[in-house]
Amino acid sequence: MAQPSNEILLQVQGLKVAYGGIEAVKGVDLEVRAGELVTLIGSNGAGKTTTMKAVTGTLPFDGEIRYLGESIRGKGAWDLVHKGLVMVPEGRGVFARMTIVENLQMGAYTRKDKAGIKADIERMFGIFPRLRERKDQLAGTMSGGEQQMLAMARALMSQPKLLLLDEPSMGLSPIMVDKIFEVVRDVYALGVTILLVEQNASRALALADRGYVMDSGLITMSGPGQELLNDARVRAAYLGQ
């Protein structure tokens, strides 16, 4: 398993985001270090996706967000993708009318190394055998779980330094949820740093080095994944126990 280092890839301090007059994020602090798998859990409407959107440069915000030690303020989303900050959004967003191989090639658009891209497509087929079986199929005709795998593989093609996954298990059957969490674990084991947003708190905390609990726009608890998993308040509020 990847060893967390001391290098802070992402640092969020006093983050506030409002939609019109409504504050969705009210002062969030969090950080992700190189090699970590960190999860952000919380119920519907807690502000998780809004936090991710601010981090990826797609929403205006108050407070500070630093990626690789530099403020992201004024940097466009594409700029951040080029620097390795890549998000797989909720709802996946694969290119429906392109094949799986074409989607993977699109994921590598920031790269010029043709041989490396070809080798990485093979590597993705190793991690996601289902995609190899269907490589010439149009992405829009794949199942929800297959599209989620493709979205993750496409993101990995850009060789991210920090991969943000927004609710990858949402809307999937229990078997596919198992598969997706296995894949998240495998990708983490490859050494990719991950910030995983999830409503499936028990599965996310079981995998994560550290977790943050978000409620009504604020971080209410944080700590090692296992510790949060065993915490009575977390169990009562998010695990139904």
Ligand SMILES: Nc1ncnc2c1ncn2[C@@H]1O[C@H](COP(=O)(O)OP(=O)(O)OP(=O)(O)O)[C@@H](O)[C@H]1O
């Ligand atoms: N574009 C928008 N305009 C107005 N309000 C919004 C917008 N997007 C989100 N919100 C509101 O901001 C709050 C936080 O939403 P957000 O999507 O960040 O929550 P979430 O924790 O990701 O929830 P979920 O798990 O349901 O996706 C919610 O009250 C939501 O209704």
